[in-house]
Amino acid sequence: MGYEFILSEVDGAVGLVTLNRPKVLNALSPALMAEVTDALGHMERDEAVRAVVITGGSRVFAAGADIADMAERSSVDQLLRDQTGRWAGVTSLTKPLLAAVNGYALGGGCELALMCDLIIAGDTARFGQPEINLGIIAGAGGTQRWPRTAGKYLAMEVNLLGGQLTAQRAYQLGLVNRVVPAEVTIEVARRLARTIAGKPPLAARMIKESVNQSLETPLQQGLAVERRNFYFLFATEDQKEGMRAFLEKRRGTFRGR
Numbered sequence: 001m002g003y004e005f006i007l008s009e010v011d012g013a014v015g016l017v018t019l020n021r022p023k024v025l026n027a028l029s030p031a032l033m034a035e036v037t038d039a040l041g042h043m044e045r046d047e048a049v050r051a052v053v054i055t056g057g058s059r060v061f062a063a064g065a066d067i068a069d070m071a072e073r074s075s076v077d078q079l080l081r082d083q084t085g086r087w088a089g090v091t092s093l094t095k096p097l098l099a100a101v102n103g104y105a106l107g108g109g110c111e112l113a114l115m116c117d118l119i120i121a122g123d124t125a126r127f128g129q130p131e132i133n134l135g136i137i138a139g140a141g142g143t144q145r146w147p148r149t150a151g152k153y154l155a156m157e158v159n160l161l162g163g164q165l166t167a168q169r170a171y172q173l174g175l176v177n178r179v180v181p182a183e184v185t186i187e188v189a190r191r192l193a194r195t196i197a198g199k200p201p202l203a204a205r206m207i208k209e210s211v212n213q214s215l216e217t218p219l220q221q222g223l224a225v226e227r228r229n230f231y232f233l234f235a236t237e238d239q240k241e242g243m244r245a246f247l248e249k250r251r252g253t254f255r256g257r
C-alpha cells in the first residue's frame with residue numbers, strides 16, 4: 001500500500017505501521033493520521049492479521065500533533081474538521097495493538113501510545129503532555145487516559161507541568177509493559193505481537209473488548225460484559241480446539257472461527 005507519511009506492511013499474522021515524517025519528528029498531521037487509520041482499517045478487515053504494532057521507528061515515536069498545521073486555526077476550523085475525533089479509527093481496531101516507542105512520545109504521540117493495548121518502550125522513550133506550553137490542552141485523551149492509567153495526581157503533574165517521564169518511570173507507573181534497549185524495541189514488540197497472534201483471535205478480541213469496557217462501566221455492568229463474552233466463546237471452534245488440545249496433550253491450532 002503506497003502511503004506518503006507512513007509505512008505499512010504485514011509480516012505473517014502481524015501488521016506493522018511505521019510513522020514516517022522523520023524531519024518533523026513524526027508530527028501527527030491530519031494527513032498522517034488519516035493514513036494511520038486507513039492502514040489500520042485494512043488490517044482490521046484482513047483476517048490473516050491477528051495483531052498490529054505501531055511505531056515511529058528507531059529514533060522517535062511522535063513529537064505530537066503538527067503544530068505548524070494547527071498554529072493559525074480557529075476553533076471553528078478545529079471543530080469542523082474534528083482533528084482528534086478522527087483518531088477514533090485507532091481505538092476502533094478490534095485486534096491487539098502494540099506501541100513500540102523509542103524517543104519522544106509527546107502530546108498526541110503520547111496519546112497515540114495510550115490508545116494502544118500494550119506499550120513496549122525503548123530505554124530512550126520519553127512520555128509527556130506538553131500542550132500547556134502552547135496554550136492548549138491535550139485533545140486526544142491525555143487528560144482522560146492518564147488518570148485512568150496512573151491516577152489523578154500523576155495526570156495533573158504530566159498535564160500541568162508539561163514535563164517528560166522517562167521509560168523507566170513510565171514502567172514503574174504501569175504505563176509501559178516492558179523497557180528494552182532501544183535497538184530492539186520494535187523486534188520485541190513484533191515478537192510479543194507474534195505470540196498474541198498465535199492465540200485464538202476471537203478470545204483476544206473479547207479480552208480487548210472486556211478490558212476496555214472495565215474503564216467505561218460500573219463493576220457489575222463490566223462483569224456482565226465479561227460473562228457474556230465468556231459464554232459466547234463456547235460457540236466457537238477455537239474453544240473446542242483449545243480444550244481438546246489441552247486434554248489430548250497437543251498444541252492447539254486456532255482458526256478464528
Ligand code: COA
Pocket residue numbers: 023024025027028063064065066067068104106107108130131134
Ligand atoms: N509539530 C510540528 N513540527 C514539529 C513538532 C510538532 N509537534 N515537533 C517537532 N517539530 C519539528 C521542529 O519544528 C523542527 O523542524 P525544523 O527542523 O524545520 O526546525 C524539527 O521537528 C526538529 O525538532 P527540534 O525542536 O529542532 O528538535 P529538538 O531535538 O531540539 O527538540 C522536542 C525535540 C520534541 C523537545 C521539540 O521538537 C518539541 O518540543 N516539539 C513539540 C512538542 C509538543 O509540544 N507537542 C505537542 C503538540 S500539541
